[in-house]
Amino acid sequence: MDNASGQPPRASILGPYNHVSCSPWRAPSSLGRRTFSVFHRLLSSTSTMSSSSVPESAFERGDPWMEDGSIVLKAGNTCFRVHRTVLARNAEVFADMFDMPQPDPKTVDDGQVMIEGCIVVELLDHPTELGHFLRACYDGWSYFQRNSILPVEVVIAFIRLGTKYQALHLREEGVLRLPGLVHSLSQHEEASDAYSRSRQRRDLNKLANLVLTHDLAGFLPQVLYACLQVSDDLIQDSETPQSSASSDDDYSTGLEPPEELLPMNIQHILSVKPHLIAHTEQIISNLPITLGRTKMCTRNRLPGSELCWSILPPSTPLCTPERWLDAWLAGVEKAARAKCPTMCMMNARVFHRKKLEEFRRKLPQYFGLAD
Structure with missing residues (x-):
């Protein structure tokens, strides 16, 4: 046994709940109160539901659905038969x-809902999320590939x-997948269909x-910046004070x-x-200071007397410095391919890389977080 009480640590076949980090995540007081509320509802739900046995046609x-399961969890009209021990x-x-103390299925009151001899506990969860959560509890690593990018709904289910x-190993698994998932979404081709x-x-x-809403503020800069990268219209459309999305308690429950x-x-x-726009404007002002010193393009002028590095992307929003830099470099590469020497292109790529690194370092500060 691994602990002083002589009892094995609680863990699934995924491994101990703190298998990722050195110490488990601790729920803050707000989440602790919310968890107690969930706990109270779970306990009271078995005594507040209506009639006895439920016919199979009445649920999905x-x-x-484990044939030898000992309890049924109900979310919406979907039921999951699982094991209490799992x-x-x-x-x-x-x-x-x-x-x-749990009620004995053989001696339950007439008002207790039963399905195939199992007590039913009704949960206020979406059935799709609950399904992902329960399958991960049972299947462990075989439910997903360790290095794969999980679908958005699976990551949300694990964290929520x-x-x-308080299945902390699943929360951490979802948290570990967030950066790759956000990066994948933000790299979506602009030419994709409207759907x-x-x-x-x-x-x-x-x-x-x-x-x-789940105490992951360290990810806010990356995720909110990704929202801007997808389309600035997304934010403009959301600026109205009336919003169907409300408080974090509404979201969490x-x-x-x-x-x-x-x-x-x-x-x-x-x-x-405004800080992101100012950052891009600073990049533009640095172009002649940094690349103009090479004097490479002054000997290789393009039609219209434009220098290759001075061709600015016309339609990329200034509030997305990364996307602006990528569009700028693509334009430079296209213009320089026929007219400019190799060194000119190398200088542009170095400028692009350094400005990207500089922006990524500063992004958390713009959102009020430490570097």
Whole structure:
């Protein structure tokens, strides 16, 4: 046994809950109160539901549905038959719930809902999220490839329900996937169809709301900047004071994450945009100072007397310095290919790389976070 009490540590086949970091994530007081509320609802739900046995036609079987399961979790109209021991070993909230005296399925009151002899516990979760959460509890590493980019809905389920039910290993697994997922979404081709762009916007909105409401502020700069990279119109459309997305409590306990940015995220972006625009303007002012010194282009003028490095992208928003730099370099490469020597192009690429590195260092500061 690994601990002083002689009991094995609670862990799933994913490994101990702190297998990623040296110490487990600690829920702040606000999340602690929310978790207690969830715990109370779980305990009270078994005594407040209506009639006894539920016919199979009245609900939809979810995945997982274990034929020898000992309890049924119900989300919406979807039911999951699972084992109490698996829930308890993966999630502290379920472990605490099952530590309390449980009703005997053979002697339950007439008012207790039963499905195939199992007590039903109704949860205020979206069935898709709950399905991802439960399958990860059962299947562990075989549920997903370690180095793959998980779908947005899976990462959201791991972090939301991992936080809500204190399954900290799943929360950390979701957190580890956030950077790669955000990068993948922000690199989406601008030429994609309208449906893909709309889906991309919704996914980034959900992730931005997720990190704001689940104590992941360190990811806010990357995610909110990705929202701007997708389209500046996304933020302009969200500037109206009336928003269907409301408070973080509504988000944390709701059935589905909102697809509109929360008001606080909109405020963050609107306050940071002037700094991002000023950063890009500073890059533009540095072009003649840095690249003009090489005097390489003065001997290789293009038609219209433009220097290759002075061709500025006409339509890239100044509030997205990374995208502006990429568009600028692409224009320089196209212009310099026929007229300029190799050294000119090398200087432009060095300038591009250094300015990208400089911006990425400063981005957290623009959002009020330490470097």
